[in-house]
Amino acid sequence: MEKLNLDVTNRTITGKKVKTLRNQGIIPMNMFGYGIDSKELQCELSQLNKVLPVAGTNIPITINIDGETKSENICFVRDLQWDPISDKLLHVDLYRVDSTRTVTIEVPITLSGTSNAIVNMGGTLIQPLSSVTVQGLPLDIPTEFVIDISILDGFEKSILISDIEVAESITLMNPEDQMLARVLPPRVEEEPTVESEEGEEGEEGEEGLLEEGQEATGEGQEEQSDSE
Known part of the structure; x- marks a missing residue:
């Protein structure tokens, strides 16, 4: 895994005045977590644009604070704030961890390959989970899990959590029988049954004949009654 670094400096400008930093291409940051009080930092936007897309929220970043060399700052991105109108980055929160202690974190799942059940x-394809929860040392956390769907060559097969291969230092926290991917068969729609017009006309004709017969029978009964 590529080691990610950010060179930052301590920040003295706070509150609404941080707008002046952003206008200069500098983004305010806060670092908090293991062994420290919250630290107010700042970093050039050009650096963040290179590192943040790679780091996501599950890849550790080494934070190098200008003038401080006593301790190593291993951090995960905890939160990013964006301008809702311009979609520009406004603020970064970093969570500091101890590199010798395990962390619990979400790792994304990427599906690759082709499935015979889809193509032919x-x-x-359905993918109920976009990430899985893992536990391990910060520097051992994988970037992602790439799952090959070529084994899904029929509708009866599924890929489960138990099918993920991980290093001995990593523990998967999801249930082993939880499904990651499966291919559903195409939906077959039944055609509605439509009665023929001839059948309907035939039924109407029979009803008409029956009514006429009933009337005729009634007339015959009246004549018989008169003759009596």
């Missing part, structure tokens, strides 16, 4: 059988 018209199935639809």
Whole structure:
């Protein structure tokens, strides 16, 4: 795994005045967590644009604070604040951890390959989980889990948590039988049954004949009654 670094400096400007920093291409940051009180920092936006997309929230970043060399700052990105209108980065929160203690964190899942059940059988791929929870030392946390879906060559097969291969230093926290991916068969729609017009006309004709017969019977009964 590539080691990520950010060179930052301590920040003295706070509150609404941080807008002047952003106008200069500098983003305010806060670092908190293991062994420290909250520290107010700042970093050039150009650096953040390179590191943050790679780090996500599960890759540790080494924070190098200008003028401080006594301790190593291993951090995860905890939160990013964005301007809702311009979509520009406003603020970064970093969570400091102890590199010798385990952490629990979400690792994304990426599906790769092709499935015969999709390509040749018209199935639809479903992926109930986009990430899994793992526990391990900060520097051992994987970037992502890449899952090959080529084994899904039929509708009866599924990929489960137990199918993920991990290093001995990493523990998967999800249930082993939890599903990661499966291909569903194509949906078959039944055509509605439509009665023919001839059948309907035939039924109407029979009803008409029956009514006429009933009337005729009634007339015959009246004539018989008169003759008596």
